[in-house]
Amino acid sequence: MGVSQTQLYDPDDFFSADLLPGSARNVSHVNDPTASDLVAKQRTELDPNKRLDIIHQLVKYLAGEVHVLTYPQLFATTAVQPFVKNYSARLGYQPALMVTWLDR
Numbered sequence: 001m002g003v004s005q006t007q008l009y010d011p012d013d014f015f016s017a018d019l020l021p022g023s024a025r026n027v028s029h030v031n032d033p034t035a036s037d038l039v040a041k042q043r044t045e046l047d048p049n050k051r052l053d054i055i056h057q058l059v060k061y062l063a064g065e066v067h068v069l070t071y072p073q074l075f076a077t078t079a080v081q082p083f084v085k086n087y088s089a090r091l092g093y094q095p096a097l098m099v100t101w102l103d104r
Contacts, residue, residue: 011042012039012042015039015042015058016039016043018030018067019032019036019039019062019067020036020039028067030067032065032067034061035062035067038054038057038058038061039058042054042058076089083104084101084103085100085101085102085103086100086101087100
């Protein structure tokens with residue numbers, strides 16, 4: 001089953017939404033006890049380095065399982081004139097032009 005990507009801000013956003021049983025975005029109906037256990041462990045770990053180690057374990061485990069296939073993501077490059085100020089690519093659907101101005 002293939003799925004599209006959604007803006008995420010924390011690794012737990014992806015793991016919990018796509019891997020935990022009963023989640024609305026768990027479109028592959030994943031019910032993997034090992035993955036669920038590692039998701040729970042990384043959620044409760046307060047030490048950033050230990051949490052990162054658990055996330056690495058989870059990613060390595062999932063690389064061998066392939067529960068979900070994702071579509072390739074497109075990348076775009078934008079060039080602007082030097083007098084265009086405060087322009088940058090925005091995450092999600094944030095209106096970039098509302099905070100951009102011309103300095104002339």
